[in-house]
Amino acid sequence: ALRKARRQEQLVSKRLLREDTAAEEGGQDGTEIVPDPLSEDEVLELVRGMQRGSEDRKISLSRLRWALQNKETQQKFVRLDGSIRTLIGLFTSSLADMQMEAARCLHELSHSSDPAVAEACLPVTSYLLTYLSGHSVEFTELCLYTLGNLVVESEAVRKQLLPQGIILVLASCIQSPHEAVLEGLGYVLSQLLQAKEAPTEIIPLVLDSVLPQHMLRLVCSGLKAGIGAAVEFAWCLHYIICSHTANMALLSLGALPALSSLLLDLASEMAQDAPEGLELLVCPVLRCLGNLLAEETSCNVQIQDKRLLIALFLILQCFFQQHPFIVQECLWLLNNLTADEPFFCSALLSLDLLPALLQLLPCSQMASVLVLTVLCNIAEKGPAYCQQLHQQRALPLLLPTLALSNPEVVGQCLELLHLLFLHWPEAAADFVRQGGHRALEQHQSTPELQERARAL
Template structure:
């Protein structure tokens, strides 16, 4: 089975082992993907006053100029909002950000204005804090520690603009600084997010998803953050929002789908999500998607499909997981057909899930054959290097179930399609091809003779000098050299164990 992990920024490395009487077990070990900070949300940009046009790139300010901006902001004059606008524009530059936080009283001044009763000044100060949150320098994020409690407080306020600004500022700050994350946890960020996730506003929901996804990617998440999330009301709300993503709040559904993925792949025990009905709920979502999907999928839909597929793949790796509706097989191939050209990365996602479906479920393997999905699967044999390995793995899962399944596989021109794969430079693909041939010859000895007639003998001989392949290649050569009707050593072992 696959246990898929990773994130939007990439995938972790894999290991795979074969267990007796089971399909191939694939484990994807989670690695922290490259985090991407959120820009200021649309509609919250405000005005860029005096210092230049909104589309300009801020240049680095000299220390004296930064001090002048701070003093302008500190003056209790009517021009204070204009000075804040100039400061916000200047803080788009990383050097200026570092100069600013080193100035005595800079963060204290911004905090005072951020907590002001004057809404315009408060919003402009919030925008300045948001610019600081974009810094990739941990010291800048840590300079903002005094303001985190206020950012949390204003999440329960009445201003939608301010709530959204606070969410994205928090999300950006937790990316760079463990100190910020460690301060936010006792300050109650998880209960606050659990309250915010019940907001009727899509923009707020998307912001909550962004903050939560950044927290769940932190290195300390498995021990310090995920348990708190699972003990809150967040999981059930996340699941509901993901499953309603086709009807509304697509952006929020995408964020929370990735959140669920980070929880599932980094937490060993997913009993809570299983008890909440995550497998049937996510399966139903994919069935609805496959039934409604237009000829040209709407832009961004693939961003929801990807984490949903991964969540199901990992949940299916749980030993006590309820097996999903077999209609999911058809849905997977419809999704493949839809996204094949524009988003080929989804081929791998679908194949990982298909592997988990077939690894330990003979009925699912039978359904794959009886629903006549095998020709579509074989078309993916050469889609990519990874795709080749994945398709071969699924075929191994089917072939391992016995003679009847192998006979049905051989009704397709499978041997002819496997021959070119033996010449590939990828040892993993060749090794998986050898494993499939072994299963076919084991259960259907007549396949070995046909393979020889097609020139397979020579294809096997070329791997006798490859260290990681030579043992398996030699075993197959011994099988194809057996006289017709004579049981091979492997067949004798199989008969003795049955």
């Protein structure tokens, strides 16, 4: 029941760093201008120019970088014998400006969606790792995003990088004081952790390093340090948690209380004036907490804090209109908080948060199912809880839900009614007085619902 990694469009997200002129990057209206493809002879001429005197090299490298924004030119370049070798020669040059320009060319190649282009870059991976300890922040950042892009596209690249010691190099870099370097490092690590072989080949290496404790530190200091790096490392933690291989290690580092405290801080930021982009951090933090609770039910005891519920509803209130995807993330965590723990069920009722929860019923199909599941969690705790649900007028809001045509939503609603009637028979009498039996009759012919509808 664990959630998918990221929303689909974010799952494999290459990054492109460019500091080109406006004319190169796009037109006046911001549209991107892609150069026309070069012929094989033109590509060959550029490579020859890269092998001549230093001035010719600079001009040829600059032209190549622009030309490599075209997919066909990328493919022609990597197929040309000796082209990558020449580019690597300039990348390892002692001339800083030449090295940077060659790095930008390699970065353009790394952004290709063609795995053959990524694999042509295999000989450069060891140099990219070496240069992560460089003195220039801009150069280190460029190397990191180039590595991250190559990791996305090719399993061969990942298999080469692991024995070359990428995890140890990243563990060394994570103590950098530079926000740009940390964000780039988080990007590389998040791409590695999404690989299909991550649970068996990558996560064990990460756990044997200092990375987890520093990731947790950087996520939790995101509001003070830099939100970009915090977002990347929050997704890293999420991928590790979803692998089912490392949760005890994260719990032993205090991940649950640390992330709970961060959620309280995030909610307090919203109570004042939510900074732009805060939802990008809220989303993975909610998932980390929700999935840790789903994985390790005994750890609920560590976070019996009513303020978590208030924080969740503040987040819901803040993002409900502009970022509706956050609603189901909050409800997922609320479901896991209330699933086994009477403390949070009692707190939700005593803090009078039930009306705010019921308002989310018509929000979306997924939200409806999760709201009803949370209500079932509460009702399962027995008569006193069902009495409060009844007294707080949950029934009138359930009747419109029964009229829906979605079997999953209606099925969850029937489950809730069953628990209410079982533990608090007065609710059944009230349900009949409100005409609920007629709503049940319409589902007696629906195959997946008819048995429960008749039973009620």
